[in-house]
Amino acid sequence: MKGFLLTRGAQALLVILIMSFVIYSLIxxxxxxxxxxxxxxxxxxxxxxxxxxxALYGLDLPIHQRYWxxxxxxxxxxxxxxxLFAKPVLEVLLPALKNSVMLLGxxxxxxxxxxxxxxxxxASKPRSVFDYxxxxxxxxxxxxxxxxxxxxxxxxxxxxxxxxxxxxxAQSDAGFWESMKYLILPAATLTIASVGGHAxxxxxxxxxxxxxxxxxxxxxxxxxxxxxxWRHALRNAMIPVVTIMALDFGTxxxxxxxxxxxxxxxxxxxxxxxxxxxxxxxxxxxxLLFATTLTLVGSLLADICYAWLDxxxxxxxxxx
Amino acid sequence: MVMLAxxxxxxxxxxxxxxxxxxxxxxASDTHVFGTDELxxxxxxxxxxxxxxxxxxxxxxxxxxxxxxxxxxxxxGYFGGRLDAILMRITDGVISLPLLxxxxxxxxxxxxxxxxxxxxxxxxxxxxxxxxxxxxLVGWTTVARLVRGATLSIKEREFIMAAEGVGAGHLHxxxxxxxxxxxxxxxxxVTLSVGNVILLESVLSFLGLGxxxxxxxxxxxxxxxxxxxWEAPQLAFYPGMLIFITVICFNFLGDGLQxxxxxxxxx
Amino acid sequence: MNNVTIVDMQHLxxxxxxxxAGSSGLENRELxxxxxxxxxxxxxxxxxxxxxxxxxxxxxxxxxxxxYQPTSGTLCIDGQDxxxxxxKQLKPIRRQVQMIFQDPVASLNPRHTVEAILTEPMKIFSLxxxxxxxxxxxxxxxxxxxxxxxxxxxxxxxxxxxRQRISIARxxxxxxxxxxxxxPVSALDVSVQSQILNLMMDLxxxxxxxxxxxxxxxxxxHHLADRIAVMYLGRIIEVASKHDLFNNPVHPYTxxxxxxxxxxxxxxxxxxxxxxxxxxxxxxxxxGCAFNPRCPHASEICRGSLPALEPTAxxxxxxxxxxxxxxxx
Numbered sequence: 038m039k040g041f042l043l044t045r046g047a048q049a050l051l052v053i054l055i056m057s058f059v060i061y062s063l064i065x066x067x068x069x070x071x072x073x074x075x076x077x078x079x080x081x082x083x084x085x086x087x088x089x090x091x092a093l094y095g096l097d098l099p100i101h102q103r104y105w106x107x108x109x110x111x112x113x114x115x116x117x118x119x120x121l122f123a124k125p126v127l128e129v130l131l132p133a134l135k136n137s138v139m140l141l142g143x144x145x146x147x148x149x150x151x152x153x154x155x156x157x158x159x160a161s162k163p164r165s166v167f168d169y170x171x172x173x174x175x176x177x178x179x180x181x182x183x184x185x186x187x188x189x190x191x192x193x194x195x196x197x198x199x200x201x202x203x204x205x206x207a208q209s210d211a212g213f214w215e216s217m218k219y220l221i222l223p224a225a226t227l228t229i230a231s232v233g234g235h236a237x238x239x240x241x242x243x244x245x246x247x248x249x250x251x252x253x254x255x256x257x258x259x260x261x262x263x264x265x266x267w268r269h270a271l272r273n274a275m276i277p278v279v280t281i282m283a284l285d286f287g288t289x290x291x292x293x294x295x296x297x298x299x300x301x302x303x304x305x306x307x308x309x310x311x312x313x314x315x316x317x318x319x320x321x322x323x324x325l326l327f328a329t330t331l332t333l334v335g336s337l338l339a340d341i342c343y344a345w346l347d348x349x350x351x352x353x354x355x356x357x
Numbered sequence: 358m359v360m361l362a363x364x365x366x367x368x369x370x371x372x373x374x375x376x377x378x379x380x381x382x383x384x385a386s387d388t389h390v391f392g393t394d395e396l397x398x399x400x401x402x403x404x405x406x407x408x409x410x411x412x413x414x415x416x417x418x419x420x421x422x423x424x425x426x427x428x429x430x431x432x433x434g435y436f437g438g439r440l441d442a443i444l445m446r447i448t449d450g451v452i453s454l455p456l457l458x459x460x461x462x463x464x465x466x467x468x469x470x471x472x473x474x475x476x477x478x479x480x481x482x483x484x485x486x487x488x489x490x491x492x493x494l495v496g497w498t499t500v501a502r503l504v505r506g507a508t509l510s511i512k513e514r515e516f517i518m519a520a521e522g523v524g525a526g527h528l529h530x531x532x533x534x535x536x537x538x539x540x541x542x543x544x545x546x547v548t549l550s551v552g553n554v555i556l557l558e559s560v561l562s563f564l565g566l567g568x569x570x571x572x573x574x575x576x577x578x579x580x581x582x583x584x585x586x587w588e589a590p591q592l593a594f595y596p597g598m599l600i601f602i603t604v605i606c607f608n609f610l611g612d613g614l615q616x617x618x619x620x621x622x623x624x
Numbered sequence: 625m626n627n628v629t630i631v632d633m634q635h636l637x638x639x640x641x642x643x644x645a646g647s648s649g650l651e652n653r654e655l656x657x658x659x660x661x662x663x664x665x666x667x668x669x670x671x672x673x674x675x676x677x678x679x680x681x682x683x684x685x686x687x688x689x690x691x692y693q694p695t696s697g698t699l700c701i702d703g704q705d706x707x708x709x710x711x712k713q714l715k716p717i718r719r720q721v722q723m724i725f726q727d728p729v730a731s732l733n734p735r736h737t738v739e740a741i742l743t744e745p746m747k748i749f750s751l752x753x754x755x756x757x758x759x760x761x762x763x764x765x766x767x768x769x770x771x772x773x774x775x776x777x778x779x780x781x782x783x784x785x786x787r788q789r790i791s792i793a794r795x796x797x798x799x800x801x802x803x804x805x806x807x808p809v810s811a812l813d814v815s816v817q818s819q820i821l822n823l824m825m826d827l828x829x830x831x832x833x834x835x836x837x838x839x840x841x842x843x844x845x846h847h848l849a850d851r852i853a854v855m856y857l858g859r860i861i862e863v864a865s866k867h868d869l870f871n872n873p874v875h876p877y878t879x880x881x882x883x884x885x886x887x888x889x890x891x892x893x894x895x896x897x898x899x900x901x902x903x904x905x906x907x908x909x910x911x912g913c914a915f916n917p918r919c920p921h922a923s924e925i926c927r928g929s930l931p932a933l934e935p936t937a938x939x940x941x942x943x944x945x946x947x948x949x950x951x952x953x
Binding site for chain 1: 446449450453454455457458459461462463465466552556559560563564579582583587590593594596597598600601604605608609612
């Protein structure tokens, strides 16, 4: 177990390092560098000034040296300054992270709460009308463009009915229900888009378990159909389900880019989108890297959960 | 239906790009079956042309992605060992990345800084090529995994050994013996990924990073619709509905094909 | 039968590295599939290799057909040493050695027509032009008793026996001198088996072939072998001409094998016991003679040391690996 953790941890770290370089280079390829922006802001600057400024900020160095300078600064805690928000990057990042975790946590929680019962029911009556219904619903969830779903919900609840706000977030002094109002539509969008997939996953895991011998034994002992499903099978079916949830856990932090953008929900996803669109290099770099790291940690957690929950799995490395 | 766009255009005596500022945002009528948009253009025709663009982009990107995925999956599965381990680690790595944010960065790149010639950068099709490449870059992983799984089982069959016995080289075995037996797997994978690709394309176009106006695509038609959500909510309905129907069809088709071609499913 | 050696094996060994679930997790273990096989096959003969499943006969056959590299020992085919040769260097030698596989379903690519299957070897070796290839393929098909119209068909359109004929035709395309047939009839109906065996006999005359015929079925072996080698747990334990082996078997294992063949004369008295138990796992071979745990004649020496494969006192061509062979003749 220890060896497995070490190798996977090292691999994840390597991927993060590689990705940091890739992202750094990509950001450098985005339109407009800081000096160009200074030149356009100040018409008195000459090209000689620009060259001097480039040298001052180290922008004339080759890419690997610039990356190295940035990396050593970042590791010593200097993440840079956000141009768009005129604040240190970290101060922009943390509230966005909080908002994303709130939104996606709620959506994930609702999705699981709905998916487990309907997935289990579908599996306990395979090929029934209900099962086909769940399947159709799952496909609809996978296939629906989430931004369009969001638009439709806005049209329905904000434009036509006018009961919920079309976007944004409540003032910090607003009451609980007032804040929830802003959360409902984005969370509902995300839930609708993911619950079908989750239900399908629960159903598949459940069907697999129901095929096992010990379920037949339980049935042979005379346990009722519902008791077999809910008491004996569900616990075992949870193993793969928890894995997929852990995978989703990683996406909690990278935010839901589309949904957040449409609803103007100030989370990580919107932050990344705005910073990339607004050429805020420092912010985009850190936000992207942060999202990548946490997603990788999420998938690492999923692996660990899987191994931890299922004693039969030996993680490719022999256990001593 | 989508293929027939020019014919329908003639039939209705309308032009997809014809601007009619006196008839903006009309509801459905006899001349404009689905109404008109903010510039007075016929929504039905734009939907059809947008469909052409979206479907063509989706299919092209899915095929490019499938080609990359097939080559990687086939190589990993056939040679096995360390090469397999490395390639599959890369695949896992790509899968575990937060794709959409990275796609946004890729879509926002300044092509002139990469050193592409100006004519290309400023040409109309560049948004099309760009989106095909971007989607293919991330879309190959599913195909690679499926193909690798299938290759692993096919290469153990005796006819592979038989081919080796008559002196066939690695490439000959990979492309003449294994590849033909992978066709059904690849078709399933492509079908399943076309849906995803169309979704991705529409998302990027919606955000203004994909197919650029005036070329219509279902995604960028929604961008305009979002801005007009208070004035003309019906404009937002049709393109999204079409994306939804198209994607769900491809997903059902892929799922059905998978069951039909391999009753035991699941690699 | 002349006495030119076409295949010469000296101390041939093949080990596979495996991961096995042991007391402390997965352990790396070596599986000695073939151990110290020294054997010669003369041009034109049919040598049968018999043994229970898992005894290593298929591994040995695949080494001779150049699919596996031996772990140690030497192997000469048609006078050419093949040890350590790379894939490219092996290619010309493959024209001399071909293989017929056990499973007529798995050994033909379902996506290729018969014509593609039969012309492929010629394409790989750049032999003839395309029209000559088609003609050659038709000739071969005729030689194995199938009409030329079958060239355009796919494997699934044929019965098991017909597929095996196609498989045999493919083995003949490159005009090889030596053919390894790995249980070529065991997947077929009994009524079809003899047709295929007769075909193989006819083809031997027509194409001057040498066969290594791998089988677990002594009745089949009796039908066509000139000489028989008996294998047990990776080792050859007895080699003799067919007549000798069936009439004067020496090794207790060979005797037991022969007794296990169902007889068509039921009142013929069966002497001695039928073998008890299963063969030991090749992962954990017993010390000394590999057969000692099941052998009715096992003594102290059998548990302590490995008997050499040596001629019996009466017949220099009858080789046996048994400490008690003189008492058992």
